[in-house]
Amino acid sequence: MTSRILNHPAFKFGTWWIFWTVTGSILIRSLGFAWDVAIIDAAVTQFDWTLAGYALSTMLLYYKPSPKNLINLMVFSLALAGLFTYLVLPWTLPPVVGFFVDNPGFEQFLDQSLHVRFVIAWMQMIFVATISWLWYAVLEQREEVKRRADTDKLARDAELSQLRQQLQPHFLFNSLNSINALVGSQPELARTMVQQLSDFLRGIVKKDDRQMVTLDEELDHLSLYLEIEKVRFGYRLNTDIRASDECRLMKLPSLLLQPIVENAIKFGLYDTVGTITISIHAGVSANYLELRVQNPFDPETVSKQGTGFGLTSISRRLYLLYSQSGLLETSKSNATFTTTVRIPQA
Numbered sequence: 001m002t003s004r005i006l007n008h009p010a011f012k013f014g015t016w017w018i019f020w021t022v023t024g025s026i027l028i029r030s031l032g033f034a035w036d037v038a039i040i041d042a043a044v045t046q047f048d049w050t051l052a053g054y055a056l057s058t059m060l061l062y063y064k065p066s067p068k069n070l071i072n073l074m075v076f077s078l079a080l081a082g083l084f085t086y087l088v089l090p091w092t093l094p095p096v097v098g099f100f101v102d103n104p105g106f107e108q109f110l111d112q113s114l115h116v117r118f119v120i121a122w123m124q125m126i127f128v129a130t131i132s133w134l135w136y137a138v139l140e141q142r143e144e145v146k147r148r149a150d151t152d153k154l155a156r157d158a159e160l161s162q163l164r165q166q167l168q169p170h171f172l173f174n175s176l177n178s179i180n181a182l183v184g185s186q187p188e189l190a191r192t193m194v195q196q197l198s199d200f201l202r203g204i205v206k207k208d209d210r211q212m213v214t215l216d217e218e219l220d221h222l223s224l225y226l227e228i229e230k231v232r233f234g235y236r237l238n239t240d241i242r243a244s245d246e247c248r249l250m251k252l253p254s255l256l257l258q259p260i261v262e263n264a265i266k267f268g269l270y271d272t273v274g275t276i277t278i279s280i281h282a283g284v285s286a287n288y289l290e291l292r293v294q295n296p297f298d299p300e301t302v303s304k305q306g307t308g309f310g311l312t313s314i315s316r317r318l319y320l321l322y323s324q325s326g327l328l329e330t331s332k333s334n335a336t337f338t339t340t341v342r343i344p345q346a
Helices: 002-007 009-030 035-062 067-100 106-185 187-207 215-236 257-269 299-305 309-322
Strands: 212-214 237-243 251-253 276-285 288-296 328-333 336-344
Touching: 009 035, 035 067, 035 106, 067 106, 106 187, 106 215, 187 215, 212 215, 215 237, 215 251, 215 257, 215 276, 251 288, 251 309, 251 336, 257 276, 257 288, 257 309, 257 336, 309 328, 309 336
Parallel strands: 237 276
Antiparallel strands: 212 251, 276 288, 288 336, 328 336
16 A cells, blocks of 8 residues: 555655755745745745646656657757746746735746746756656566566466377377277276276366376376276286375476376386386475386387377476476386486475
8 A cells, every 4th residue: 555655646746846845945045035935936836847747757658759769858848848937837926926925026036037947947857757768668668578478478378288188188099999998898897997087087177277286186196097097907007106295295287197107107018018017206305396207118119119208298398387407307227217207396
């Protein structure tokens, strides 16, 4: 509330009027006039000039001359100072002074001081014009910066949304194909998988508007995905999930783990035989939540297939969210592929 009052034009120009009224009163008093004459003269004079300054400042709010056209602003300030000094002031000041005090020599003093008053008025107009021009230029620059930031945020949010949507169809198509294969041979299992897929997709919809979730919530959602995958792959897929209570309360972008685990399953199961274990471990490193997903792989096939679209999208998403590179890293050692994600904590 106080800030709004201090920034209001009425407060600013009111303060300006009081300051110059006091200054003008002291100056006129030093010339031998009584205090009442000096105060009335200064108050009326500065009231006229303050109105002129306000008009000039308001004009600059809507018309901002470029630096090359500042000469036009100087000329307009000169014309405005002349108008209020030579036309408005002689018409308003003597009647006001005469209404309060009887001072026969005041009109002569006014005539003799008009040129000096004009110079002072022009200096004040130039000062008001300069301050107003700079102030409005700063405000315009701030608005431009804010517009750019808002535009960048909208573009970033749109790209994040697109990345998230691109990660789901692959899993959805695989699940539907599996359900289709189970309908004839194992209808009960197909029905179970349909229900699990429904719960998984419902979780995605609920999280659509939530940028950040706790690790505990993310693991709950991941468990729905893993139940579906275990129906598809049966005994071949095992998981080892470890996370301390401290880690489970930390924040991370929603739906981050599922595409990473999907990538691990893809390169761990598709080109290997027998049972495999996908390890998902969470820890704390400095001020980061560190997630490590490990899966076995066949070195001969993974070099041909790459590491998957999912990891590239996750890396891009983390960069857009945190403006940091290197938050997702991958490594290979002893036929084990490791994906490490570091999530900054506030």
